[in-house]
Amino acid sequence: MIVLGIDTSCDDTSVALYDTDSETVLSEMVSSRMELHARYGGVVPEIAARQHLELLLPMIERVHEDAGVAPDPETIDLIAVTRGPGLIGGLLVGFSCAKALSLGWNVPFVGVNHIEGHLVSVSLSHQHVPYPHIAMIVSGGHSELYKAVSPVEYSLLGETRDDAAGELLDKTGRLLDVPFPAGRVIDEWTIKSNPDDSHPSFPRPLIDRENIEFSFSGLKTACLYFLRSDESRKYARETIGAEVLRSVVDCLLAKSLLACRRENLQTLVISGGVASSEYFRKTAEGFALENNLEVLFPEQRHCTDNASMIALAGWHRYRVNGADSYELDCEASLSVGEC
Known part of the structure; x- marks a missing residue:
């Protein structure tokens, strides 16, 4: 079966063809126009929706060309499109396009929860992912831990009380005059830094509590007040940003370990935008060895x-x-398990 995938949930426009028989991505494209949003310090929903409208159909044609697959019902067996959560304008562009193609080609379509997409994304590069496992999604809008029973069944174990981890990093970037999105720059700072060198001390919120919850708003406030203090003049902004990321990763891994222990599971899957952090990935490797x-x-x-x-x-x-059904609508707020 060949599946046409469409994602327009935020600012990136993405299209892919996936072959379920060979379990391979035949072709994929992602168009990011972050420079259009950077001047505003964040994603502007109206700009994002207009970009999706302009780019989506040409990208669908392009992935078919790249894969050597004809864009017609003889070759496409299923259309999968993000239903939510996300920015409603962008979601409507992708969802309307998927429905139109489904009707025109007489091919079934299915609405997909964007977060569930992240939760299964590990299987794009790892075959035989064991179920059940603990799954953590860490992004600009989400910091959550799930017990993944199967690729379609999840139970929420814990989430952030306030800011998501990626949101905190972007807000820290603004405080440190780093262009949006700041996560990649802060990650590079952290990789290059030496944790044994002198650095500010930031809290690890809730890290010693026996609850599976995150809280990052206090860390943001601690960084803000530190930057207003005379002591902050002792440190370069690279040193400050690196310590913020170390604090975030310490909290994420501590709560992940707690979830694994409570559920008696040995496999932890980490996905979402923050999971692309090189520092996070390297630290998690050592953490895994230490905790079996x-x-x-x-x-x-x-x-x-x-x-x-x-x-x-x-x-x-x-x-x-x-x-x-074609009566299905997209939703800006959609919980995992709601499809």
Whole structure:
């Protein structure tokens, strides 16, 4: 079966073709126009939606050309499209396009939860991912831990009380005059830094509590007040940013370990945009060895938003529930398990 995947949930426009028989991505494209949003310090929904409208159909034609597959019902067996969560304008562009192609080609379509796409993205690069396992999604809008029973069944174990980890890094970037998005720059600073050198001391919120919850707003406030203090003049902004990321990763891994221990599971899957952090990945490898865990990440290109994960998640949903009705609508707020 060949699945056409479409993702327009935020600012990136992404299209992919996935072959379920060979379990391979035949072709994928992601168009990011971050320079259009950087001047505003964040994603502008109206600009993002207009870009999706301009780019989507040409990209669908391009992935078919790259894969050597004809864009017609003789070759496409299923269309999978992000239903939510995300920015409603962008979601409507992708969802409307998927429905139109489904009707025109007489091919079934299925709406996919964007977060479930991230949760299965590890299978794009790792065959035989064991179930059940603990799954952590870490991005600009989400910091959550799930017990993944199967590719279509998840139970929420814990989440952030306030800011998501990626949101904190972007806000820290603004405080340190780093252009949006700041995560990649802060990650580079952290990789180059020496944790044994003098650095500010930031809190690790909730790290010693026996609850599976995150809280990052206090860390943001601590950074803000530190930058207003005379002591901050002793440190370069690179040193400050690196310590913020170290604090975030310490909290994420501590709560992940707690979830693994409580559920008696040895496999931890980490996905989402923050999972592309080189520092996070290297630290998690050492953490896994120390705690006798198996930690799996998607390839870095599949940590950020992409349509390959939507195609894969859509196929899993289709196998279990069949095609969706054309009466289905996209939703800006959609919980995992709601499809």
